Structures are given as C-alpha cells and as structure tokens.
Amino acid sequence: MTNPASSGTGGAVRFGALLLAMPLLLWLFLLVILPHVDLLLVSLRERISYGKYEFSLINYTEFFVEPLYWNTYIRTAVMSIMATALTLLIGFPVSYYIAKVMRGKGKNVLFLLCLIPFWVSELVRTFGWMILLRESGVISNFLQWAGIADGPVEMLYNDATIMVGLVYTSMLFMVVPLVSVLDSLDDSLIEAGYDLGGNAFTVTRDIVIPHAMPGIASGCIVVFMLTLGNYLTPNLLGGKDSLWFTEQIYTQFITRFNWESGSAFGFLLLVLSSMIVWIGLKLSRQTLSETVS
Amino acid sequence: MADQFDLECRDVVKKFDAFTAVDSVSLTIPKGSFFSILGPSGCGKTTLLRMLAGFQTPTSGDILIKGSSVLGVPPNRRPVNMVFQHLALFPMMNVSENVAYGLKRRGADRATIEKKVSDTLARVGLPDSGPKQISQLSGGQKQRIAIARCLVLEPAVLLLDEPLGALDLKLREHMKVELKQLQHEIGTTFVYITHDQSEALVMSDQVAVMNAGRFEQVGAPQDLYYNPHTAFVAGFVGESNRWKGTVGMTHDDHIVINLPTGGAVLASRKTHPTLAEGQPVDVFVRPEAIAIDGQGETDNAIAAKVDNVLFNGAASSVQVRDKATGHEMTVALPQTGAFANLKSGDLVNLTWGAEQTRCFVAAENQEATA
C-alpha cells in the first residue's frame, strides 16, 4: 500500500516530499559529493604562481616517484588489513560467547560491558595505553618488580604497539555486528548440526560462520575503514616512525600547506579504502546496503 | 428511500494499473445489520473495505453513507470507523487514552471524554481496564478495546477487517459469539470482511461472497449454503464433493450427469431447468446429504469402500471410494454416533436424493444455471 489518503491530495504530497528531500539533497551535494569532486579537481592541478593553476598530474607522479610516500601507503594498507583480521580473530569468540553461551541477564550485562569502554573518546583510551606501555609505565614497572626485566622497558613506538592500539580501538565495531548476527542464529540449527553427526569444528565451519557472514563483512569493512583513516593511535603510540598515511596528508595540508599534493594523497587513500571495501564485499557476496542495515 | 440504508455502493470499480481489484460492486446495507464480505485472500475485499474507510479512492462508481456520497471526504471526516486487521491499538498509550483518542481529535471537553470512555469500556465488559497498558491485555481484551475505540465515536458504520484472524482457534470461536451479541445490543451496522466462512455464516445477517473483484452472490447465510447460485459459492461455502461431468439424457424430473470415468449422477430437473444435453458441468454434493446404508431417498445409490475414517467428534466423516468408478467422496457421519465403528476397508451403500445434487455449467465465467 502507498501512503494513506495519498490520492486526491497528490499535489500537496509531492510538494511535501520535495520539502522533505531538501535537507537530504543539500547535505549530500554540499557536504559529500561536491567536496569530493573538488578534492579530485584540486589534486589534478599544479600551482604555477600565486593564484595561478594548471592542469597537471604532477601530484600523482610525485607520489609514485617518492619511495617514502609509496611505502607509507602500502604499509598503511597492509597493517590495516592485519589489524582487521586480528580484530576479527579476537572478537569472534567473544561475540559468540556473548550471543550463544551466555543466557539471560548475564548476557546483557556482558554485552554492555563490551560497549561502555567505547563511549569514551579514543584519545582517552590511547592515553591509557601510553600510561601502561611507556618506559616509566605500569607494565615496565611490573616487569622490573617481578624480576623479569633488569631496567625500564620501552614498549611504545613500535609496530606491535600500534597494532595493539588499533585492534583495541576497533573492537566495538566488530563485536556489535557479530553479536547481533550470531544472536539471530537459531540454537536448533547448531543442535541439528550435532544431531546429524557434526562436531565443534564442522558445525562452526558449516553453520555458524556462513550464518555470521553478513556480520563479519560489515564488521570488517567498518574496522578496516576506521583503521586506514586512523590518525590518533599510530601518531601517539607509534611516535615519529609510525609512518601512517593520514599523517602524510596532515603534513601536506597543515605543515607544508601544499593542498594540491595533500588532495592527491587524500584521493589515493579514498581509492584504496573503496577498492578494498569493494573487494571485501565481492568476496563475501554482500552489498553495502545490506551490510549496514 | 436511500436513507434506509446506512451504506450503499453503486458500481464501484478499483483498478491498479491494468489489474482490476474491485469490479463494479454494488451493495446496500440496511441500518443495524451485520453484513459480511466473504472471499479468499486477494479477492478484493480489503480494497473494498479501504475504499469505504477512505484509504483508497474508487476508479469509478459511488459510495454513499446515510444517503450522501462520501467520495471527496477524507478518511478522518467519514462517519465510519474501522477495526484493523492487527487492531492497530496505539502501543504508546494506555487503554483509556486509546479509547479517548477520537474524542480528543473532535475537541470534546474533558468531562465528556471521561464519561464516554468509561461508559464504552463498561459496554464492552472491561470497565476497570482504563489505566492498563496495551501490552498487558489478552488477545480477546485487545479485540474489545479496538471495538470500543470505534464505538465511542458512535459511527454510522463499523468496518471490521478480519479482526479475529490473529486469535487462536478457541478464542476465535468465543469471540464470534461475543461479536454477534455485541452488535445485536448496540445496533450499529457492522461490515465485516473475512476469508473464514464459518465466521461469516455464524455472525451475519447478510453475506456477500466475493471472488476476483466481483460479488458472486449476496444473501442470508442459509441461502448461500443451501441455494448457491454459482459453482464458486457452492465450492467456497461449506464442504462439498465435487466432480466434473457432462449433461446426458434428460427425463421428466431427472437429469443424468455422466462422469468422465464412467458412472452417472442424477440431478433434479426442477432445480436445473435450463441444463441442455452435452453441456459440461461441475457437480456438487454436500457430505451430509449422503446417507449411509439406506435411510432417506435413493435416487443415487453407490456401493463404496471406506478408505479412511476421519474422527472429529460431531463433525466426523469418512472418505470412501466408489467401487465401480474409483471416485473419492467424503461422507459425513450422523451425529448420533451410529457408524462410529466403521473401519477402513468396510463396505457401505451410499444414497442421496436427486434434488441434493447441484450442477453448474462449467464455462469460463461460471454463470449460474440454477
């Protein structure tokens, strides 16, 4: 059925719908579509002198010529994929435990416990890791006290730490979709799997994981995207050598004031994230609309 | 004399693009009656009801309530109220707020609202339920609140869209009686749509059987059951044994209908005056019209073997197979409990009178021939 009583007042309804569509169109065109088109245009020009620009691919050739940019780009992509995989690996058993093993009140409490840390800003969480991991931090002191280490241990500023921080920061976005998709798996399907001669491994492989695929896809996409675009965690936990691509963008824009090259970098990052998200969707046979709703 | 009728439809047609959902339906419903529209799902009955309520506009034709056309009138100004299929009680309001909703929209003052709400709640037998949340009510109580919410507005016509569909069987049986009684007490005209023939037969003064957008037959429940005008009505209302056949020889008072697998059935000439030899027909015989082992008339007589006994208390029946032709038939068992110990494999003699056989010419448009 269409809108109730839509007939007879068709003109008014159409006008109302148009009015309703205005905010949407303004939002999408002014804040999403046009800025990105402009970003592309800016990335495709070269500054000749003050206020004078010419079409040029120099910003992109520069990216491919300079190994630092290249390497940072590849490194960011590889580490983001690793962080996504690790988050899935750590988060899946936890989500399964919450959705399928726990019952009643305990289940809700555990789920809430999972969520609450993530209502606190990423900055605060990263700050916590710094206090834990720095040379004068809690873990270093604990190791000395326990006699495992002789002197202060610096655990900040290396790739493993960045990974710990990235996985931590992304966990919520993996656990929530996984719990909701696993929750919708009927217990009797698992029971039937066992009844027909399956074991923990085959039932997980043949029943649980195929059922959870939409949740896995949406969790992985969001986590990957957030990790790729992260700035805080690599910057604070990785220090100067973190070599994260967003830092390059920031440097071009804010420090060097080279917007043309910064826009090109931004666009390259966007292409990278869209491409990997697209490949992920194809591999898991999902669509973007299905994944978010 | 239009004002004798609470509701009248004149050649109402509703088309959705190429599809005709309601096809020139005309009806008149006298004041204070219980009128049902019975039909299978997709026959257009919901569309018809939504046109009465104002949620759809007819493609052509006219709808009159209390004698005046309501075609241009939006749903919120029509003097009809509707009990929705899933009741549509407002979950964010309690019972009395639900019942008061329409009065508030009319701008009635507080004292009037309070009085009318409590009167109406009392009338549907739930006087103390005002402060309850909708979720605290049982299925039958929700039903009554949905009706109360409409009755408080004193509508000219109350429309009911299969409101019993969601209830379990036992409660449905109970609500049937209750609804009929309620309607009888308050005297408001009810228009009730359903696909359940027993609901329609039990409650209604008049039933319209609808099929593919058209009214097949309008009449009292007894009429529809004992004197169906079309093959569709004969098949849809009540149980029937049904065969295809061809009209054979006609005698003074009997017509022979030949069945394609051999064998023949006798029908009465009186009830089928226009049948001509060679016409293909659909033949109907009610299971309760067939007698087992020789009581009653014997125009038709068949020796048959019992296939299955379907015990269902007073509604028990047996499935039998004609020994000569292999036709399957269902025969109702008498409620006296005779033949209670029939078993599958038993042989029985079946008989029924020729006037119990109903034939309809099997054509595309299934016109009545009776």
Add this chain to the structure above:
Amino acid sequence: MIPSIPQPRFYKGLYAGYIALFFIYLSAPLIVVGVFAFNDSLFPSMPWEGGTLKWFFGSDGPYIGIFNDGKLLESVGVSAFVAFWVTLLSVTVGTCNAFLFERAQFPGKNLLYVVALSPLVIPGVILGISILVFSNAIANGIEEAIGWDIDFLRPGLFLVIIGQFAFITTITTLVISARLRKFDISLEEAALNLGATRQAALWTVTIPFLKPALIGAGIVAFLMSFENFNTTLMLVGSDAPLTIAMFDRLKQGSTPVLNALSLLLMVVSGGLALLSVFVQRDRNST
C-alpha cells in the same frame, strides 16, 4: 558450543578464561587512566606517590586541577557547543531522511541511499580535507567576485560543525530509519480513521513511536561529536575543541590533570551511553 550441548569441563574453563582475559584487555587502559588521576606526582606514570585530589581541585602551579584549568574548561565548552549544534542538525535531518527513505517512492532512491551511506566508508580525515578544500574554494570565489571575506567558511567552529554533521547524519538516519521501519502504518491509518488530521496523526502517533530512537540518535550524535578527532583536526581554527586541546597537551607531555578530565568524561559518557541503551530497550519491549 551452546549450553544444551555438553562440552568437556577443561574446554569450558579455557573459553571462560579467554573471555576474562579479553575483558582485562578492554578495561586495563581505562582503569589505569582513572587511577592515575589520583597520583600525587607531576607525571601520569609510575611510581605511585600516594593519593591526592589536587588534579581535580588544585590551584597552585604546577598542581593545577581540572576545575581551575581555564584552557581545558574552555575547550570542554567549545566541544559542548559544537556537539549541541551537530546533534540538533543531524537528528532533524536524519528524521527527514528516514521518512523520505522509508515512506516516499521517487526515482533514483536507491542511488541516493547508497550516497547517503557513503560517509560511513569515507575516512574522517578525507571528509575533513574535502570540506576544507571545498569551503575554501567557495570563500575564495566569493572574495574574488564581490570582495567579501566570508569568515565562517575558513577553518573554525562552523566548519567543524558542518564536517561532523556530514557523517553523523548518516548514523542518525540509520537509527531513526530502523525504528520507523518497525512502525505499523495501520496505526497512522487508525488515527486518521478516528478523526485525526494528517498532522495530528504524525504528532500523536508516529513521533511518540519514534521518540526512543530520536533520543538514542541524539545521544549517539552528541557523544560522537564530542569525541570526534579526525574530521575536527582538519577543520579546526583558533578555538580548540576538547579532543584537539587534549591531543596537544598529550604531545607536549602533561600533568595528571588529563587523567582527572578523562575520568570525568568516562563517568559522563558512560552514564549517557547507559541511558541511551535503556531508553531504547524499555520501549522496544512493548
């Protein structure tokens, strides 16, 4: 696997141990941040020098507590201002979008829906720079054409609000749409049938039904705005919102006043989060 399927005790214990470890991992950084807010030391690090409340109420340098740290308090105010406007705008526009996507039929709807979802897969930094570049282009265009310098199109709070609004609106749209999808349209028809006008039906039936989602979306929008870093970083001008101010302090190395502030933030946003969960859950059960 599930409780109805017996498993060896050892396996169950192992699983429970893993879960416990996971929750330690989740909570450790937060606990540490909170605990060190009470450390009587100039640095938020070991060793433990004894408890103090100086980092909340202290006023003599270098022991300046959060309630006397004008700069940080000011940045809290800035963040609240930004979050207020982002919430108001994104919930309003999100509600319009929800009605449009759930109720209306128009050509290009699916394409528009995908575009509306896209801010979810655009990294925040890129959303920030694209809006920065675009608004700058507009400002320059205006300046060249008529000589006016439109100040609010340069980096500053207006752009921060716009930038956060750009992606938070996607979230509010999804939250409100999900609730609206559950709405039984026959409730609105019932209201019309009982004599309500279309506006009255909307206000008395549909909006009350959406209320939990509106409140929930509002809380989520507020918190996301309050905590946003990536987009804000690129658009910020001279007034620094809290996350930017804290980031600068962190880079310079700060006293445990940051711990005190973080602890307060945790309490407030944890409370808000719980509130949003309960608001949405209570109504869902009816």
